[in-house]
Amino acid sequence: MIVPDVVSPVVVALYTPAIIVGIIAGLIGLLGIAVEKNDLQILILTDLVGISMMIFVCAVGTDLAESLVLPGLVVELAEILAISEVLMSREIRRNGKEVALIPLPMHMDMEILDTSPVVIAILLIAVGAFESGFTGGAVAGGGILFYVLSRTMRGVPSGMWEGIAGASGISWCLWLAGFMVFFVFPQYWLLALFLAAFGVFIKVAFKAGLIGVIGREEFKKE
């Protein structure tokens, strides 16, 4: 048998139905993409193909699925983010109309955005640093994004985005180095674990930089 004994029989029994459901969902999504003409609608339908991909990953079960979910989701998120930015900047080019970076139904120039962001951001980053890994990165990234967006109302220093993007790249290298250490020097696994965990933590936290670098031209310069 190819399947090792550690995989529970329930997971093995559910493998075929899960793959079939994934194929059906993917086919429906791809048919929708093939029929649809509008770019924005196609972008929304891409989400369905992402879900079918996730079902394939799930069908593996065990810890392997838990670790494979992360890159799949990050790639899907980055792809949707990038394509939506391309669509929007193309539309700006085409009819030259200025629209707010983040359209909100209310006026965001509130007193609380001056006083609270620092505290909330520090709290979120501290919690995220304690958790480390992807989840902690997401929490800390939420903190950074909240801080930056509340500053946006008054203008963000444009040099800050370059710094965030640079730190993000360096932490990605840390993550890679951690994985290299896992394979080359397995006896230093604790060091490798921490390199990988905190590399991914900083990387995910600074995903905000991705939004920032794309939207750099549109922010108010200080």
Add this chain to the structure above:
Amino acid sequence: MLEVYIWFYAGCALVILGCIGTVIGPGVKDPIVRTLNTEVPAVGMSMILLTYNDTIALLTYIAATVLITMVLLRAVVRLEEMGAEL
């Protein structure tokens, strides 16, 4: 055993019905309706993840789904304000 299979097949049904609803459901010409429809297969997907007992994966998935929905809604609203044909 029965419970596990019930959750799994409920998730599968939600994923397939949600996909059909997103592609040819009523009112999907409106991109906001279509974006909200993608939440149905997302819930089905969460049920499948629950069946496999992947807690961390479920947390990651919920966070990513929220972000994806926010990005899509932002794109829809901005494009609509620019007066693009949707």
